Amino acid sequence: MALRGTNQEFGRPYNRRIVLESIRRHGPIARGDIARHVGLTVQTVSTIVRELEEQGYILSVREEPKGRGLPPATLRINPEGGYAVGIHLTPLGIDAALINLSGDVIESSRREASNATPDHAFDQIGAMVRDLTGKRPGGRVIGVGMALPGPFDVDSMSFVGPTTMTGWKHVALRERLTAATGLPAFFESDMAAAAMGERLYGIxxxxxxxxxxxxxxxxxxxxxxxxxxxxxxxxxxxxxxxxxxxxxxxxxxxxxxxxxxxxxxxxxxxxxxxxxxxxxxxxxxxxxxxxxxxxxxxxxxxxxxxxxxxxxxxxxxxxxxxxxxxxxxxxxxxxxxxxxxxxGGQHAVLRGAAALAVSGVLSPRFGQMFAAERERGRDILSAREIAA
Missing domain, CATH: 3.30.420.40 (ATPase, nucleotide binding domain)
Incomplete structure (x- = not known):
């Protein structure tokens, strides 16, 4: 899917997201190549890159010259520029991991919780997230993504039987996850999260x-x-x-x-x-x-x-x-x-869930985020808007 810039009135935060996404997907990459990928001018890309460097999301690297002149600087994601927490909830228990912007699992934990009720599960998730984020004191935590068995909103199939979360019907998943963690929250089916994690970090x-x-x-x-x-x-x-x-x-x-x-x-x-x-x-x-x-x-x-x-x-x-x-x-x-x-191994689900949170905050693919931002008049990519 090609990511393209926009000149609409809310385009500045949108363009910053697509530039960051291009660096995340294609880095190390030069400014001119980013401009060609996303359809913006090199000048616009350079302005955005300078802001992203100042906020610590990306790093600029220049190779040693091999001949005359300096090679162009290339850009890549700063792995420690932010973290997300991936959660995987199953009928057997809860897994969680703190993952950096490069997809590396920094810390992980598991709580045995057979067929956990929503109240018990979110209590456990809140404690797990606090423990994990405490491993990187002062680190910028972008959000939390949770994966769980689907399907969703199907009367005869959702939250019924031993392979899904029995008793979770009508639970406000995103709201409960935000309340338990204090972070921007997202959720996805575990199969889609695993597929996403495998695409980003596996075969x-x-x-x-x-x-x-x-x-x-x-x-x-x-x-x-x-x-x-x-x-x-x-x-x-x-x-x-x-x-x-x-x-x-x-x-x-x-x-x-x-x-x-x-x-x-x-x-x-x-x-x-x-x-x-x-x-x-x-x-x-x-x-x-x-x-x-x-x-x-x-x-x-x-x-x-x-x-x-x-x-x-x-x-x-x-x-x-x-x-x-x-x-x-x-x-x-x-x-x-x-x-x-x-x-990608069994961490694929957790990496995909964490990537969901990163994308939900930083990526242009979540159009509902842009509508909400226009109403709020703020840019949640800004360092001051993201929980630390």
Whole structure:
């Protein structure tokens, strides 16, 4: 997705965000290259860059000259210029991490909290965030992002059953998260957050169109297109776990029978006796069919297997899918395997959740932020507006 500048009346904070986003995505990068990326003049970019340097978000680096003249200075994100907290809430517990602007996990923690109620969960989250941010006293904390199982706002499926947060219906997630932490707050489905984290910091950075198949307590997925998650009309695209695949199969909490996540998920694995090898042998044919469904629906460059499952288990599943069915992805000119295992690891969800907070405050992709800023008449990118 190309980020372009604007000359509208509220364009100054918007342009600062797209310049910062361009540096975050493409750095180290020269001012002239930024101008070409975002469609602004070099003079405008230089003015914005000077402000961002003064606020500590970016660093200017000049290489040693190799011939006549000085090489142009290049710009990159200052890793310690700010931090965000990523939260992952599941039916099993709460994970959290303090993450810098480069996506490095500075500190992480976990609280066991089986099927936590909202009150208990937000009490725990508030304490975890205070502990984590205390590891960088004086550091600028930009915001907090929380990932949790979806789908959202679907009467028969949301917050129902063992693979989602039972009892969380009608909870004001953003408001409660802000109240618990005192930070600008954002939330996302865990599958979309993991896909985002993999795109930014894992093997997904090599691809523009891929499907991220998320093995969590349940099963979900997200199609990444040109660096963005395809969300659907109500933001719930990717709930592949609730596709019925086995006629008259196991009853699912969503009300249907034979849903995919009743067979392919960590919750499904936990209900089966025997070794991982035994389980993979049982579900291998279903998994093979799943890959064909994904490929024929989305035509991805590759299907990336990730989530909370151990890499060894995901590798077993990938091997069990061979030989893959014929599909639109069975091409002679392929340069990437049809199925690969994610490299971002189990921190992908936390990194994606933290990136959601960074983007929510600093990136132009959250249009609702701009409308709110026009009404408030302030620029939350300014150092004085961000909690320290």
């Amino acid at each position: 997904g950075a090599r691809h523009s169109d891929y499907y991220y198949l998320y093995f969590g307590v349940g099963l979900g997925g997200a199609m990444m297109h040109d660096g963005s998650v395809l969300r659907g009309a109500w933001g719930n695209a990717g709930e592949i776990g609730h596709i019925p695949v086995v006629p008259d199969g196991e009853l699912c909490p969503c009300g249907n029978r034979g849903c995919l996540e009743r067979y392919l998920s960590l919750e499904a694995r936990g209900r089966r006796a025997g070794s991982d090898a035994d389980w993979v042998a049982q579900v291998g044919p279903i998994f093979r069919n799943t890959i064909a469904i994904i490929e024929n629906l989305f035509d991805p460059e590759t299907v990336v297997l990730g989530g909370l499952a151990a890499s060894e288990l995901l590798e077993r599943l990938a091997d069990a899918a061979e030989p893959l069915h014929n599909s639109v992805s069975a091409r002679a000119d392929r340069k990437t395997p049809r199925v690969i295992v994610a490299s």
